[in-house]
Structures are given as structure tokens and as C-alpha cells.
Amino acid sequence: MQALFFENELVIKDIPVPEPGEGELLVKVKYSAICNTDLEIIKGYMGFKGVLGHEFAGEVVSAGHALSGKTVVGEINCSCGQCYLCLSGRPTHCSNRTVLGIAGHQGVFADYISLPARNLYMVPSSVAGEKAVFTEPLAAALEIFEQIHIQPSKPVFIFGAGKLGLLVSMVARLQGFEYTTFDVSTEKTGFAASLGINSRLVSELKAEEKAEVCIDCTGSSQGINLALSHLWPRGTLVLKTTVAETSKPDLNSIVINEFTIQGSRCGVFQPALNLLERNLVDPTPIISGRFAFTDIISAFESAKKPSSQKIIIEHGA
Ligand SMILES: [Zn+2]
Numbered sequence: 554m555q556a557l558f559f560e561n562e563l564v565i566k567d568i569p570v571p572e573p574g575e576g577e578l579l580v581k582v583k584y585s586a587i588c589n590t591d592l593e594i595i596k597g598y599m600g601f602k603g604v605l606g607h608e609f610a611g612e613v614v615s616a617g618h619a620l621s622g623k624t625v626v627g628e629i630n631c632s633c634g635q636c637y638l639c640l641s642g643r644p645t646h647c648s649n650r651t652v653l654g655i656a657g658h659q660g661v662f663a664d665y666i667s668l669p670a671r672n673l674y675m676v677p678s679s680v681a682g683e684k685a686v687f688t689e690p691l692a693a694a695l696e697i698f699e700q701i702h703i704q705p706s707k708p709v710f711i712f713g714a715g716k717l718g719l720l721v722s723m724v725a726r727l728q729g730f731e732y733t734t735f736d737v738s739t740e741k742t743g744f745a746a747s748l749g750i751n752s753r754l755v756s757e758l759k760a761e762e763k764a765e766v767c768i769d770c771t772g773s774s775q776g777i778n779l780a781l782s783h784l785w786p787r788g789t790l791v792l793k794t795t796v797a798e799t800s801k802p803d804l805n806s807i808v809i810n811e812f813t814i815q816g817s818r819c820g821v822f823q824p825a826l827n828l829l830e831r832n833l834v835d836p837t838p839i840i841s842g843r844f845a846f847t848d849i850i851s852a853f854e855s856a857k858k859p860s861s862q863k864i865i866i867e868h869g870a
């Protein structure tokens with residue numbers, strides 16, 4: 554099968570179709586999407602080598618399972634189910650885990666993938682494949698609300714109007730918060746505004762303007778300090794950014810202001826699928842380009858442009 558392989562550079566390679574292991578199903582990838590994490594991996598984040606990609610929708614081709622022939626999306630963390638972290642309800646932190654297209658597990662920029670059946674969720678027929686691809690990043694946006702309680706009466710600042718920042722903003726909007734989404738780019742704030750998101754430029758943000766919760770989705774190592782400088786004392790900073798290049802936040806300001814720092818990664822899929830099925834979140838306008846799998850190298854070039862949003866890969870028949 555054809556697969557996009559990363560090893561110092563991106564190349565399309567012919568590799569064997571994965572053999573599903575115990576409890577795993579073979580899935581034919583129909584749609585995939587490029588995430589910032591993929592762009593960071595090619596800069597060296599996680600030191601991953603292999604088939605990239607973790608956001609997908611596909612069809613189960615293994616026979617004899619309730620999901621056979623169904624359109625599915627899949628949780629990216631493959632956990633062992635037996636270690637201390639799995640047994641204490643933290644499977645996404647499993648010490649033996651592999652992560653689809655990120656750590657030790659072949660990713661979705663390929664004709665086929667193999668995933669544990671328990672990672673797969675059936676996509677409702679009303680949700681189109683290219684929309685279903687957003688389940689994973691939307692679940693990551695929802696993870697914030699699994700982790701912390703945000704009082705609807707308190708102001709929330711979201712930094713970064715990229716792919717994830719927009720999804721977080723769409724979920725925040727559903728809750729009726731006083732949220733504002735900031736970005737350094739007029740193009741990004743303008744685009745966010747066109748989606749009905751309350752957005753402003755970082756340059757307009759005055760030093761005295763602060764929020765109780767700041768959510769960093771900038772994808773930039775400087776985002777942390779920006780978000781910290783606009784947080785009220787005893788406020789919470791939620792960090793969504795993972796970057797190859799890291800910077801140190803000012804730890805003194807965390808002590809002095811008694812800030813709470815919440816790291817936030819992968820979320821649960823079913824609530825994300827529910828939002829898509831009920832049309833409470835429509836991520837389709839975030840798609841800024843569609844490429845055939847054979848053009849995936851150009852798709853990556855397009856995804857690297859600062860103005861780019863979600864790039865969808867169509868895998869064909
Ligand atoms: Zn992602």
C-alpha cells in the first residue's frame with residue numbers, strides 16, 4: 554500500500570498493509586487531515602519516524618465484527634489496559650501506550666491502518682466523512698471542559714485562532730461564556746469573525762485586560778507567557794500547545810499570582826461526535842484545502858503556510 558513516511562523528510566513509500574493484532578481491526582482510510590502536531594513532528598517533535606497522521610475517518614474492512622463495513626473514527630492512544638495508569642482510569646497516559654502516527658504506531662497517511670476495536674467509534678450516517686475527521690481535534694477541545702470547571706459568568710481568553718483555537722472557541726461559544734479569541738494575524742481574527750467567533754487582535758489587548766481562564770492554542774512557545782500576562786491571580790492557564798521548540802515560562806509569576814496550570818491533550822470521542830451529529834459545532838468552514846493522497850507532499854507545503862487552516866486529504870477508492 555501507499556503511505557506517507559517521515560524519516561528526515563517526507564516520502565511516499567510502498568509498504569505492506571498492516572497485519573491487525575489481537576483485538577485490532579483493519580481500517581481503510583477515506584479521509585485524513587494534517588494537524589499542527591504533524592508539522593511539529595517533521596521539525597523534530599517526539600523524534601517520530603514512520604507513517605505520519607492521526608486524524609482520520611475510514612471504513613472497517615476486517616470481517617466478523619459489529620463495526621465491519623462501518624465508517625469509523627478512532628482514538629489515537631493505544632493503551633495496554635493492564636498497567637497502573639490504565640487501571641486507575643488514565644488510559645491515554647498508559648505507560649506502555651503507542652500513539653497513532655506520533656509514537657510507535659503507523660499513522661493514517663496510508664491506504665490502511667490497524668487499530669484496537671475499542672479505539673473505534675461508529676460515525677453517524679448524517680456526519681460526512683470530511684467532517685468526521687474533526688472528531689479527534691474536537692475531542693481535544695472538549696478535554697478542557699472534562700478537566701476544569703469554568704464558571705460561565707467569568708471571562709475566558711483563548712489565544713490562537715488556528716485550527717484548534719477555532720474549535721475551542723466554538724465549544725466555548727456553546728457554553729455562553731464571555732470568551733474572546735485572540736490572534737496576532739488580522740487574517741486569522743477576520744476569518745474567526747466570519748465564523749461568528751468573538752475575536753480580536755493581540756495588539757489591541759491592553760496590559761490591564763485579564764481573564765479568569767486563559768487557553769493557549771497558539772502553537773508557539775511564546776504563547777504561554779502571553780497568556781500568563783493576561784491571567785487574573787488564582788486564574789487557570791490551560792496549555793494546548795505542543796511544539797518542537799520549547800520555552801520556559803516565568804515560574805515566579807506562577808508562584809506570586811498562585812496560578813493553576815492545566816496541561817491538556819487528548820479528549821473523549823463520543824461527546825465530539827454528538828456535537829457534530831447535532832450540528833452544534835460545524836467545523837467544515839475551517840477546511841482551507843482538499844488534496845488527493847497522491848498530492849499529500851503539496852498538501853503539507855500548503856499546511857505550513859501561516860494563513861492555512863485545516864487541510865483535508867481525500868484517499869480515494
Ligand atoms: Zn491532531
Ligand SMILES: [Zn+2]
Pocket residue numbers: 632633634635636637638639640644647648649650
Ligand atoms: Zn496501560
